[in-house]
Amino acid sequence: MTEQVDGIVCPSCQQLNLPGTLFCLQCGTYLPSGGPLRTEQFPDQHLQRAKPRSGDDAQAEQQVLGVEVEILRTHRKVLLSADSEILVGRLDAAHRVFPELDLTSDSGLEHGISRRHARLYTREGKWYIEDLDSTNGTYVNDERLTAYLPYSFDDGDTLTLGTLRLRVNLHVDARESRPW
Amino acid sequence: MKAKATISAEEDYxxxxxxxxxxxxxxxKRAYRxxxxxxxxxxxxxxxxxxxKVQEAYEVLHDPVLRQAYDRQRVARGLxxxxxxxxxxxxxxxxxxxxxxxxxxxxxxDLHPRVPDLKQRxxxxxALxxxxxxxxxxxxxxxxxxxxxxxxxVLLEHDRLAIIAFxxxxxxxxxxxxxxxxxxLRAAVASLTTGGGTEIxxxxxxxxxxxxxFADKGTNAHVVVLTDGRTYGDEEACLLEAKHAQSEAIGISTLGIGDDWNDLFLDALARHGGGVCQYISSPAQLQELLLEHIRDLSHVSVNRLTLNVNLPPWVQLQGVFRAAPFMEALGVMPGRAFSLGQVGQESLSLLLELVVHQPDAGERRVARLDFEGIAGEDPITIRxxxxxxxxxxxxGPVEAPGRLLNTLSRLSIFRLQERAWQALERGDVKQATHLLESAATRLFEIGHRELGQVALVEAERVQRGxxxxxxxxxxxxxGTRGLTRG
Known part of the structure; x- marks a missing residue:
């Protein structure tokens, strides 16, 4: 007998369940993972922290149309509109998480992607990424971001979410890639 | 290379x-080790x-094919x-x-019936x-x-049938x-006409x-009630009849046609009668379900099955549920025999929730489960x-077995919606809405979109009062009680 365990607090409804309970008595949430599939934390995270960057130089005048994200592992390319902010994560209907960029099919869980991992948005012609306090962090060109602090990124930058690497392409020809 | 084990005739492995x-x-495996x-x-x-000897016994018994063959020999030898x-x-x-x-x-x-020989049923x-x-x-x-x-x-010549219209x-x-x-019997069926109220x-x-x-040990006695309406005032008396019947080894099942019958009552009637209550939502389903039901009855492998759960003082029974063939909360009390009715073709699965309070290490018996029943004409016991x-x-972290997780996830949905109706009964609209929504969410999660949608629509109605x-x-x-089926 080493430690005192009072129980498992359900992440969905805060009900206190006995240790060993598998499904919350109150709301039916699967408890060992806190939800259908919880993001597991990777053991080591000792990459350098990124310094906040704000873009006031080169491409500021450019009209930002959208961003093309290439998931390097699967070579899947997703074109996302700049009209509204883009949530990146893993879809979980049960918790009403519907990311614009859903990385489930890119082995998101295995790569430590949280359900609500990061968000992308544009301000005055610049793209920003903000980590949403994800379990395994977000990196711009291998520098770790501080949660909830927006960082700007440029064309060709590599965004790493957990261990999944994405390349962004900002020079998107609107006519060609937005057929609708 | 592994030599194929041979079955020795003398040993009782x-x-x-x-x-x-x-x-x-x-x-x-454990005993062998x-x-x-x-x-x-x-x-x-x-x-x-x-x-x-131990090795030989293990080699035969851990191999499903050899074990089956050995079991047959063993029976033949009267062991x-x-x-x-x-x-x-x-x-x-x-x-x-x-x-x-x-x-x-x-x-x-999981209680799996060994398939009985059809001709020997x-x-x-x-009685219908x-x-x-x-x-x-x-x-x-x-x-x-x-x-x-x-x-x-589909009935056999020596089966008996009575038809009662009410x-x-x-x-x-x-x-x-x-x-x-x-x-x-055909003529009797043809003569059925309608008229009057419903008094079951x-x-x-x-x-x-x-x-x-005609009830005797050598037959499987069962009453099947088919109704589309509500009975008023005689529910208690019906349940009492069902209990009596169960003690005489006569089973009762209920089939509800359409949407206007009292589901809680027909459920209770079937439960007291050791049978099943089924919902027939479309006319075409009736034929299929009635046939299926009678087929189940003719494949009963164990009758009057009871369960007695015995626990040490440091273990509490939080709940017992039937998980398959359909889900149901069972009011099992420790130390008392609980009637489970019949086991047909399909496996009977039970889920026990045990609250264990044991601060000392060591191997311990958490529960003893005693089943008793009648197979054919002989009493059987399983401990x-x-x-x-x-x-x-x-x-280290232990993963619960997949089958258990699967069953539990479905059972938790079934319980959410059952509690929703209970909350509604109490007038707790907020809780009922929440529970129904949770059930809907979980249904979506496991891919039962249609059923989830129905639950969501009902949740919205409930919310609106x-x-x-x-x-x-x-x-x-x-729908949810059948989630563990197939």
């Missing part, structure tokens, strides 16, 4: 390993001859009578950390109690007639008749009386001990 013949592969360690010739006090139920036990954890505080342990019991002694009230007029009664006519085709009173349309006199008690009594006349190793420290639709409620209740 179960006795060698000290196990009952209903034992599981896991137990075989313990005995092998004890008797290994290299160990002091070891004995090569015993060791060889063991074939228990018609195989009992498998799955725990959420085989090892628990000894804790100063209570913790939860789930035990899933017990003759059926059936058919609602002929005005609401049954038209296609409903037409479908009932058709379904019963088709049923006659409205405000009961009429014995056909007294209990052997199915070989099929013409008489009279019909039920008449049906039971018919079945009682299963739930043993758990309590350890001082966790060896509108009564749930009778159809939606039945779809959700009977």
């Amino acid at each position: 179960y006795a060698v390993l000290g196990l009952p013949s209903s034992t599981t592969p896991e137990e075989v 313990d005995l092998a360690r004890q008797h290994h010739p290299d160990v002091s006090g070891g004995d090569a001859e015993t060791f060889r 063991g009578r074939e228990v018609p139920l195989e009992c498998a036990l799955t725990l959420s954890a085989a090892q628990l950390v000894a804790l100063d505080t209570p913790q939860m342990l789930y035990a899933l019991l 017990l003759p059926l002694n059936l 109690v058919i609602d002929r009230s005005t609401s049954m007029q038209g296609p409903r009664i037409g479908n009932v007639k058709l379904a019963v006519s088709n049923l006659l085709e 409205s405000d009173h009961a009429e014995v349309v056909a007294e209990s008749t052997p199915v070989r006199e099929i013409a008489r 008690l009279q019909g039920l009594r008449a049906g039971l009386e018919q079945v009682r006349r 299963r001990d739930v043993n758990v190793q309590f350890v001082a420290e966790a060896a 509108v009564e749930p639709t009778s159809r939606g409620r039945k779809q959700v209740r009977y």
Whole structure:
């Protein structure tokens, strides 16, 4: 007998369940993972922290149309509109998480992607990424971001979410890639 | 290379390993390991001859094919009578950390019937109690007639059938008749007409009386009630009749047609009668379900099955549920025999929630489960001990077995919606809405989109303060209880 365990607090409804309970008595949430599939934390995270960057130089005048994200592992390319902010994560209907960029099919869980991992948005012609306090962090060109602090990124930058690497392409020809 | 084990005629391998013949592969493995360690010739006090026997027993019993062959030989030699139920036990954890505080342990019991020989099945002694009230007029009664006519085709000559029609009173349309006199039964079915109200008690009594006349150990006696309406004022008396019937080994099942019948009452009636309640949402379903139901009855492997759960003082029984063939909360009390009714073709699965409060390490018996029942004409007993190793420290994260998780996830949906209706009964609209929404979410999660949608629609109605639709409620209740099926 080493430690005192009072129980498992359900992440969905805060009900206190006995240790060993598998499904919350109150709301039916699967408890060992806190939800259908919880993001597991990777053991080591000792990459350098990124310094906040704000873009006031080169491409500021450019009209930002959208961003093309290439998931390097699967070579899947997703074109996302700049009209509204883009949530990146893993879809979980049960918790009403519907990311614009859903990385489930890119082995998101295995790569430590949280359900609500990061968000992308544009301000005055610049793209920003903000980590949403994800379990395994977000990196711009291998520098770790501080949660909830927006960082700007440029064309060709590599965004790493957990261990999944994405390349962004900002020079998107609107006519060609937005057929609708 | 592994030599194929041979089956020796003299040894009782179960006795060698000290196990009952209903034992599981896991137990075989465990017993083998313990005995092998004890008797290994290299160990002091070891004995090569015993060791060889243990090894031989293990080689036969851990191989499903060899074990089956051996079981047959064993029965033929009169060493063991074939228990018609195989009992498998799955725990959420085989090892628990000894804790100063209570913790939860789930035990899933699967009772698999060994398929009985069709020709040897017990003759059926059936009564169909058919609602002929005005609401049954038209296609409903037409479908009932058709379904019963088709049923006659699949019954065997030595089966008996009585047909009772009821409205405000009961009429014995056909007294209990052997199915070989099929013409008489056909004529009776054809003569069914509609009219009047719905009063189940009279019909039920008449049906039971018919079945009682020919009830003996060598038959499978069952009353099937078909109704589309609500009965008023006689519910308690009906349940009492069902309890009596159960004590005489007469089963009762209920089939609810359409959306207007009282699901809680028909559920209770079937539960007291040790049978099943089924929801027939479309006329076409009636034929299929009635046939399926009778087929199940003719494959009953164990009758009057009871369960007695015995627990040490440091274990509490939080809940017992039937998980398959359909889900249901069972009011099992420790130390008292609880009637489970019949086991048909399909496996019976039970889920036990045990709250365990054990601060000391060591191997302990958490529960003892005693089943009793009648197979054919012989009484059978099955005893299963739930043993758990309590350890001082966790060896690492333990994944609960997939089948258990699967069953539990479905059971939790079933419970969410059952609690929703109970909350609604209490007038707790907020809670009922929340529970129904949770059930809907979980249904979506496991891919039952249609059923989830129905639950969501009912949740919205409830939230607006509108009564749930009778159809939606039945779809959700009977849909979720069948989630563990197939």
